[in-house]
Amino acid sequence: MNDSIRACWLSFGQFAATFGGFQMFSLRLLPYLPKAILRPRLITEQIYSIGVLSLVLTMFGGFFVGTMLALQSYSTLVEFGQIDSLGAFASEALVRELGPVVAALLFAGRAGSAVASEVGLMRATNQLAAMELMAVDPIQRVVVPRFIAGVLSVPLLAAIFCTLGVLGAYLIGVHQLGVDAGAFWSHIQDRVDLYDDVGSGLFKSFVFGVSASLMGVYEGYYAAPTAAGVSRAATRTVVITSVWILLFDFVLTGITVPGV
């Protein structure tokens, strides 16, 4: 029994130390953010490798989530005589929830793990130490551009995800299930609000982008300099980011849904 209590206490201590370390790391990045704008090329390079290279996966995901939404909602909407609202239903679900959440989860799996592995491998092969010894701060040169690129990429990827999702729903709803095209688009126009829906979706994406990017660079930067350490950093990035995204989504939905 004592052993179990001790083990729990040690685990809690370890969690607290990791959480504290993460907070300190996050604060450490803040002063570098304004300076990073002076070297936009470092950020655009990372937007390419983090964001642009995630495009195909995001578009693929968005399109099929949209088609699935149309298929799933069809029978229920028919039952209530609301088949013309299929576009509005799919769009609201995509813009408010599925777009930000699924795009961020895909980003964490594709780009977050890649950032953690890349930075972790730089640690393991002494590249970060070499930078330090060349008087180049690796936080400024390696970490911050990747973080900013991730924060900027996730909302854009979520927007593309939603667009492809609506197109997928349109394709299935209008061309397969016989929903009127005019009704499909006009219901979207009526129901989807720029600030309440699109704005809250983008805000969520921004928060998820900060979480996913921060976790990727943090885990990579402090990865144990071994093959197992790098692999663990990539895994932890995906797992912890996914948990965060779902948790933050619950909290943010509670805040942003009107009347809750």
Next chain:
Amino acid sequence: MAPLSHQESANLVEIRDVVYRRGERAIFDGLSLNIPRGSVSAIMGPSGTGKTTLLNLITGQLLPDEGAVIFEGRVVCPCSRQRLYATRRQIGVLFQDGALLTNLNVFENVAFPLREHTRLPEQLIRQIVLMRLHSVGLRAAWQRMPSELSGGMARRVGLARALVLDPKLIVYDEPFTGLDPIAVGVILRLIRQTNDVLGITSIVVTHDVAEAEILADLIFLISEGKVVANGSPAEMQQNESSLVRQFMQGLANGPVPFHYPGVSYSDQLHAMSGT
């Protein structure tokens, strides 16, 4: 050795009574040594004596628990990050594996410190980088990626990069490990030439006795957290100390035991069988 100006101290690096502990274990316990300007000094010692730790103390990656590491008459650490980086700009470090940035080609690796620390025009950067690559014999390999280089070539590129900001001191961490004899010869020649032609100071952390004897002006032998012997290669060969003789002649038996210290064989067998 390079001639001294009147204002300069004779020693570029001074390590004064340094104590450094890792947990309960003292890696260095009152270590003192001086690295004269213009010299090639070899830091040697059996495995695990803290040679690389000493390198990390000189470059300010580690902070001594007691004592001081002095470079150019100023304490390296503790100090502000800005001052530490100013000191590091005067020190070039060659890692065992070169530690090249894997996403940059050879040219960009050598240009990296120039791009980070200077506002030189592109044409001048090109000239400096090609000159440094030429001096290590790899001008023609400027477009290659680090993954396309052999171990010896990677170290030569690392050397070109370490030299590109014209440092006062170059520190080599195990530069001969894992190289074929030709590559060892090339690196030996480059270290000596670089030191003499550019008039800089070099510290070579190594356990390769034959190479250190060819290369070094001074050898420091470290053991048990202290300098146990120092002098020219000839003086070291004539040293009567049993530890120095064991190390310099590569003897299996001597003060450094073959077996890692621990309980006796029979005690361990009993303990592991639970009897």
